[in-house]
Amino acid sequence: MSDFDALQAAIRRHAEARQAEQRACEAFINALYHALRTASGPGLPLNNVTLDFTPDPANRLRPAPPGGWVAAWLRLGLCEVLVRVRRTDGVFQGEYGSDGVFRLSAISEDDLIALARRVLRDVAATYTSQNSGNAGQLN
Numbered sequence: 001m002s003d004f005d006a007l008q009a010a011i012r013r014h015a016e017a018r019q020a021e022q023r024a025c026e027a028f029i030n031a032l033y034h035a036l037r038t039a040s041g042p043g044l045p046l047n048n049v050t051l052d053f054t055p056d057p058a059n060r061l062r063p064a065p066p067g068g069w070v071a072a073w074l075r076l077g078l079c080e081v082l083v084r085v086r087r088t089d090g091v092f093q094g095e096y097g098s099d100g101v102f103r104l105s106a107i108s109e110d111d112l113i114a115l116a117r118r119v120l121r122d123v124a125a126t127y128t129s130q131n132s133g134n135a136g137q138l139n
Helices: 003-013 015-038 109-127
Strands: 049-054 070-076 079-088 091-096 100-104
Touching: 003 015, 015 049, 015 070, 015 079, 015 091, 015 109, 070 109, 079 109, 100 109
Parallel strands: none
Antiparallel strands: 049 070, 070 079, 079 091, 091 100
8 A cells, every 4th residue: 555545544534533523613613603692691692793614724734634623703893803623532622813712621501602702802802902811912
């Protein structure tokens, strides 16, 4: 078997696990998007939040190997924030902006809303030049 054939076999062997990880991460980002829309509280939806999945700019291989990042731009009114998520040992690990990080093992609605509010606070702090949480300058 040539090196090329070995590479193709390895990619095929791990395709199902890789696709399952990608679907889980996409579902997580979609749930975060919905949490951002409701982060202002009951009956106060944020209507100017949009979601646009994008190839992760840091991925150097396609398809991304197992444990690779899934990325999306979240538009929050007048700004956009790149969010990257991957699964590590059953835990969702993510990054947003340049310094924001999170790690969630429980994915309840309350956990997602708390994360959404933290993202909003960190982005607002960046634009008002305040330090809040883990985010510094996002761009």
